[in-house]
Amino acid sequence: MIRLEHVSKTFQTKAGKVHAVQDVSLDIPEGDIFGIIGFSGAGKSTLVRCMNLLEKPDTGAVYLEGQDLLKLNDKQLRRERQKMGMIFQHFNLMESRTVFDNIAMPLVHLHWDKAKITARVNELLELIDLADRGDSYPSQLSGGQKQRVAIARALANDPKVLLCDEATSALDPQTTQNILALIRKVNQSMHLTVVIITHEMAVVKEVCNHVAVMEEGKIVEQGDIVSVFTNPQQEITKNFINTTNNARKIDELIEQDHPITRLQADQVLVRLQYKSANTADPIISTVSRKFDVDINLIFANVEIVHDTPIGQIEAIFTGKEADVQKALDHFRNSGVRVEVIKRGSLLS
Numbered sequence: 001m002i003r004l005e006h007v008s009k010t011f012q013t014k015a016g017k018v019h020a021v022q023d024v025s026l027d028i029p030e031g032d033i034f035g036i037i038g039f040s041g042a043g044k045s046t047l048v049r050c051m052n053l054l055e056k057p058d059t060g061a062v063y064l065e066g067q068d069l070l071k072l073n074d075k076q077l078r079r080e081r082q083k084m085g086m087i088f089q090h091f092n093l094m095e096s097r098t099v100f101d102n103i104a105m106p107l108v109h110l111h112w113d114k115a116k117i118t119a120r121v122n123e124l125l126e127l128i129d130l131a132d133r134g135d136s137y138p139s140q141l142s143g144g145q146k147q148r149v150a151i152a153r154a155l156a157n158d159p160k161v162l163l164c165d166e167a168t169s170a171l172d173p174q175t176t177q178n179i180l181a182l183i184r185k186v187n188q189s190m191h192l193t194v195v196i197i198t199h200e201m202a203v204v205k206e207v208c209n210h211v212a213v214m215e216e217g218k219i220v221e222q223g224d225i226v227s228v229f230t231n232p233q234q235e236i237t238k239n240f241i242n243t244t245n246n247a248r249k250i251d252e253l254i255e256q257d258h259p260i261t262r263l264q265a266d267q268v269l270v271r272l273q274y275k276s277a278n279t280a281d282p283i284i285s286t287v288s289r290k291f292d293v294d295i296n297l298i299f300a301n302v303e304i305v306h307d308t309p310i311g312q313i314e315a316i317f318t319g320k321e322a323d324v325q326k327a328l329d330h331f332r333n334s335g336v337r338v339e340v341i342k343r344g345s346l347l348s
């Protein structure tokens with residue numbers, strides 16, 4: 001649906017050149033919910049603005065449904081842009097206009113007739129569960145309601161793509177869930193392709209099918225969500241994933257020298273990650289018996305990411321070095337990702 005080929009964008013500032021986007025290639029399939037995650041300044045906003053040419057790339061190509069947007073004249077580009085709605089962190093509603101008028105705005109610009117606009121806006125107000133708030137002003141709404149209005153406005157002329165730039169970053173966790181549920185609903189009911197820019201892995205985990213990780217203007221890793229969560233390649237990706245599980249807690253406990261993480265000479269603290277709910281339990285008891293290793297769980301958690309259960313266990317293994325090694329190898333050979341977090345003094 002959207003394809004970027006070797007897109008780069010550099011800004012000239014007083015302090016010098018900023019390479020905001022560097023040689024990015026991406027393929028976003030039709031009907032997908034595609035996440036782009038990165039820290040502040042990674043270039044996410046610039047990248048998404050290159051998708052609708054709010055920012056013109058210096059080099060590279062941007063395709064929407066096979067059309068090379070950089071080859072279009074102004075009129076053709078305006079038409080193609082109408083296929084892409086966009087929402088923002090701070091909603092960007094017109095404070096002096098009612099909710100109804102905010103949603104109607106793009107349709108007024110497109111010279112729809114009045115009766116058609118009224119019908120469409122009322123339909124959208126139903127969709128966002130604000131049927132009785134058409135006469136309210138944005139200042140009378142909560143953040144979540146404002147973002148719902150922004151979504152309705154972005155969808156008014158039935159676009160094919162919704163670009164979301166940090167759309168939940170100003171919202172509390174419960175409201176974030178509600179907005180993500182609405183995004184999922186419109187993705188399915190309108191067969192809308194959605195691109196979500198965020199710095200929160202929890203958002204990606206909740207709704208995205210695919211994710212690209214951005215760092216210093218480049219995509220450093222991308223893939224389907226289950227693969228990236230179960231087998232992250234880059235340190236930055238692991239760090240983002242660890243914001244959504246217990247890994248951070250273990251790091252904190254180690255840093256605080258908490259007694260639970262103080263290891264005897266023959267102990268090793270390990271993180272195991274695996275797909276499918278059933279893998280771990282029988283394996284743990286089997287490995288423990290077979291290799292004469294004690295396994296004490298510190299944290300154990302199974303999460304459902306895109307219908308796939310992903311298990312994560314932090315545990316202390318106790319045993320002879322060779323036995324512990326064999327136990328870890330057995331896990332690895334069974335498709336479990338093994339990461340040794342800390343070793344006791346006898347275990348190399």
Ligand SMILES: Nc1ncnc2c1ncn2[C@@H]1O[C@H](COP(=O)(O)OP(=O)(O)OP(=O)(O)O)[C@@H](O)[C@H]1O
Nearest residue numbers: 011013018020038039040041042043044045046047
């Ligand atoms: N119009 C501009 N002029 C100059 N520099 C810019 C411009 N827009 C972005 N940049 C710079 O490009 C880099 C990437 O910015 P961008 O906003 O795309 O990152 P981001 O990942 O979206 O971060 P944030 O979430 O903080 O917005 C930053 O160093 C930023 O200062």
